[in-house]
Amino acid sequence: MVIGIILAINFNERLPRIISPTSSIITLQEMQNNLEKENELYKDKLAEIENMISVLQDQTKHTQTDLKDLVADVEEKKAKVGLTKIEDEGIVVVLNDSEQRETNPNSIAHASDIRDLVNHFFQNGAKAISIEGAGEKEERISFFTSIDCIVNTVLINGTKIVPPFKIRVLGDRDRMITAINDRVALKQIYDRVDKESLEFHMLDGQIMVKLTKYSGPAEIKNAKLK
């Protein structure tokens, strides 16, 4: 029996071709896992290089005083793009699937809810926003960010994020609090909060809010300044 088990395992380990739909799914998922790991590595590597460049540019301000203003300007613009960490007053909003109702399209948090909220907070003067999912995976919203729903997960900056979502918003707290309580503008969300117990509220006690930097692709190949 032991020999049989060994033979069977060996045979299964050496499947030469994809021969069933199950194998195809496995191959896809293995490929996805590898690409996700690769994505994280690239993001870390890029962040490391960016940090080293920042340090060198900072040193330049002291060694080459004629470039001091230019370095400061570059740093300011880099922050505006979202390539630096930031901390300021703001709010943290929780958006989560209902825990009281059975799963249905109205009781779960969607990528489209996050898109609407991002637009809503910018409409109300937000300075910067990031989205954090379960496992403290945080992604900063930049110009290049798309927030997409792929089956049951949300993909932001190439990172797979699942609820509960924490939407970190920097901006005038009073305005942001008024914005989150706007039941007219956020009707689609509040209707589901009332009827389906979708979780949507502000976290108490978070006055100063920290946002991570944008770490996704930011390639400019076709656009140039006129």
Added chain:
Amino acid sequence: MQNLSKITKTIITRLIFIAIFLLLGLIVANQYVLYSRIGFANLGDDPEGTALRISRLYSDNEKLRSQIDERQTQLNELQNASISSNDLQRLLQKDRQKYRIITGEGVVEGSGVIINVDHRMVLTQIIDFVNALKNSGAEAISINEKRIVVDTPLNEFDGKNVFLIKVIGDKETLYSSLTRPGGIFELIINGTAERSDNIVLPKVE
């Protein structure tokens, strides 16, 4: 059988038992391997969703690789002790220009697509449309001659009936993602798109 010796009978019986147990072992292990694989497969989503994520990850990783190469070159130049002030200035200006494009501080030009939508669009459709353009690699966007940057709210376009959307980016990718079956036009709202090499977008107001 009657002519077989007792020893031969014992050997045959044992061989039969060995064969049965070998078969049982094969079946048990095969089932185990198969179930563990099926179980693993069920943890994820459907193949279509996984394929979509793979496609997105592949494209993102390619961009990240290219960005790492570019930034590494810049870092190497900065680390070069003999770098002149002029070279340093050039590197800084390059970064500055890139950031100005992203923040919309300057008028930009380049190739991409020009989109016309002659239907009413509500806010959620506009948000989804712009999101899809970013997903397709947009580098700069304007709607009705207003530049769209990271913190531009789209509310002012809510309920409008005519849209002229200009997008700078890889024109073939953008055009295909708009017009292909199951693309942006089919999923969000119908319109027309044309490729162009001379798109000019205004700076942020």
